[in-house]
Amino acid sequence: xxFAAFATTEAQPQAPKRKSRIALFLLLPGILYMVLFFxxxxxxxxxxxxxxxxxxxxxxxxxxxxxxxxYVTVVQEYWPHILxxxxxxxxxxxxxxxxxxxLAYFIGVKARRWPLLQSVMLVLVIAPFFISFLLRTxxxxxxxxxxxxxxxxxxxxxxxxxxxxxxxxxxxVIFGLTYNFIPFMTLPLYTTLERLDLRYLEAGSxxxxxxxxxxxxxxxxxxxxxxxxxxLLTFIPAAGDYVNASRDFLGGPDTQMxxxxxxxxxxxxxxxxxxxxxxxxxxxAILVLVGIYVRRSGTEDLL
Amino acid sequence: MSGEVQAAAVLGGLxxxxxxxxxxxxxxxxxxQRIGLGxxxxxxxxxxxxVFLLIPIVYTLVFSFNDSIKSNISWRGFTFDKWxxxxxxxxxxxxxxxxxxxxxxxxxxxxxxxxxxxxxxxLVRYRFRARSSISLLLFLPMATPEVVLGAGLAAQFxxxxxxxxxxxxxxxxxxxxxxxxxxxxxxxxxxxxxxxxEAGRDLYGSPSQVFWRVTFPLLVPGIxxxxxxxxxxxxxxxxxxxxNSGSVSTFxxxxxxxxxxxxxxxxxxxxxxxxxxxxxxxxxxQVSRAARAKRLAKLS
Numbered sequence: 001x002x003f004a005a006f007a008t009t010e011a012q013p014q015a016p017k018r019k020s021r022i023a024l025f026l027l028l029p030g031i032l033y034m035v036l037f038f039x040x041x042x043x044x045x046x047x048x049x050x051x052x053x054x055x056x057x058x059x060x061x062x063x064x065x066x067x068x069x070x071y072v073t074v075v076q077e078y079w080p081h082i083l084x085x086x087x088x089x090x091x092x093x094x095x096x097x098x099x100x101x102x103l104a105y106f107i108g109v110k111a112r113r114w115p116l117l118q119s120v121m122l123v124l125v126i127a128p129f130f131i132s133f134l135l136r137t138x139x140x141x142x143x144x145x146x147x148x149x150x151x152x153x154x155x156x157x158x159x160x161x162x163x164x165x166x167x168x169x170x171x172x173v174i175f176g177l178t179y180n181f182i183p184f185m186t187l188p189l190y191t192t193l194e195r196l197d198l199r200y201l202e203a204g205s206x207x208x209x210x211x212x213x214x215x216x217x218x219x220x221x222x223x224x225x226x227x228x229x230x231x232l233l234t235f236i237p238a239a240g241d242y243v244n245a246s247r248d249f250l251g252g253p254d255t256q257m258x259x260x261x262x263x264x265x266x267x268x269x270x271x272x273x274x275x276x277x278x279x280x281x282x283x284x285a286i287l288v289l290v291g292i293y294v295r296r297s298g299t300e301d302l303l
Numbered sequence: 304m305s306g307e308v309q310a311a312a313v314l315g316g317l318x319x320x321x322x323x324x325x326x327x328x329x330x331x332x333x334x335x336q337r338i339g340l341g342x343x344x345x346x347x348x349x350x351x352x353x354v355f356l357l358i359p360i361v362y363t364l365v366f367s368f369n370d371s372i373k374s375n376i377s378w379r380g381f382t383f384d385k386w387x388x389x390x391x392x393x394x395x396x397x398x399x400x401x402x403x404x405x406x407x408x409x410x411x412x413x414x415x416x417x418x419x420x421x422x423x424x425x426l427v428r429y430r431f432r433a434r435s436s437i438s439l440l441l442f443l444p445m446a447t448p449e450v451v452l453g454a455g456l457a458a459q460f461x462x463x464x465x466x467x468x469x470x471x472x473x474x475x476x477x478x479x480x481x482x483x484x485x486x487x488x489x490x491x492x493x494x495x496x497x498x499x500x501e502a503g504r505d506l507y508g509s510p511s512q513v514f515w516r517v518t519f520p521l522l523v524p525g526i527x528x529x530x531x532x533x534x535x536x537x538x539x540x541x542x543x544x545x546x547n548s549g550s551v552s553t554f555x556x557x558x559x560x561x562x563x564x565x566x567x568x569x570x571x572x573x574x575x576x577x578x579x580x581x582x583x584x585x586x587x588x589q590v591s592r593a594a595r596a597k598r599l600a601k602l603s
Binding site for chain 1: 345346348349352353355356357358359360362363366376418419421422424425428429431437440441443444446447448449450451452454455456457458459461462474475477478481485535539541542545546554555558559562563566570571574575577578581582585586589593
């Protein structure tokens, strides 16, 4: 190590030193910013999660402590919300993948011959990003309310019980999560499928594999980077979302997720330690799940 | 599951049609029926998928023309009034929130694009020891749920005793935009042709001349894309804003708060105008890119 450093300085006495100074100048402001506004907030979140109530009992005032019981308390109190968050996010991710794969396949593979059509469809996929996602979610709330055309038709056709509701149910929250994160799933899938070399598929069928086997053994493995990126980009924000599950949007009293209780504890109840402990649990669980998932799908180099 | 089956069916069709063109030696007759199914199923599915994706957008656009009184839930007739008098509702609360969002978006974008571009250049061009930990530090914010980022920053501002206002929102937005800028600009720096900078040096350009006259102009499209992405992310952000905004209103926050009592049609007007503006911007960019590609193809 030391020898190598010595050798380079001998060969080029000036260049490396000057270059490293430029690199430092380029990196320092941004990295300092990330340390100040990303890393230390995580540390202060951990410190907050261990705080104990103020001895004079003031609401919203806490002292630094090592009150790890906060974690036990929030798990005991909010375990249904924790399970719901990951359950809803998982179902929404699977649904978004099932919805997006054929769409991305058409844009990335079938439409290759028509570049104009391809770019029009890509614009349409990202079009939802241009309009506030809160308004889109509220649009679905109106479109799927009890008096809406869709729901009254379903009831008229006896496909839905006359006294049933859609908004406010877990299905509505999962529907909203799926809808809102579809572009995040479709874009990475498109990126890998667009580069898919069709000769591999030909080779598969030349070896007498039926179309389904070719799809399962060739197309899916080759599009794995897109699948992993898309599922992560969907699962992580979906697990932490609290807009869809909020009572004013698609959720109801029995659909509250971790995000909702973190928001309520932090901004309404001013119970900062509980909100912080829940945030740390959410982040740790996601890091563990993502780590296992990325390792098992064999795409570590993505990170 | 159904998606897989459909894609598989279509895949079958694709295989078949290509084989028939190349060498029809593997009895295409039985398979020809499947070509029809596969060729129709996927385009039809794609059209339906786009209808589904665009329904809420069309709804929002249509209801910006609704002659609503207070809340904008049922259709009461067509009017241009809301478009012409956007700021007349609730003492201009919608417009104030919108203006705040624009200011926050612009400031956060300028800072994040500057810092992020500098990091991206350093990451691609220079080797240094802390490289992998720096990459991790930039990747982690993108893998962290927004609610955790928001609560973390709010906890820090609380601990330090900083009051929440416009500045804290800008600080928060800049943080998550930097990561996205780095990713976007990095790709552009990595794809630069080193021969162009070499040519600049061969012509006796000083390092700073080579950078500002050759490298930087070549990076501009990537930097511009990164800036647009940051602005879009900042403008539409609600979750992180909600934790760090105090009493300051932004456009998404305004919608969230008024959701319980009904959104005025004026909010739809602003969202629709932003949507149409962004759509035109993207179309112009796509068309000019296609035109440039055509010109380049003609030259070579």
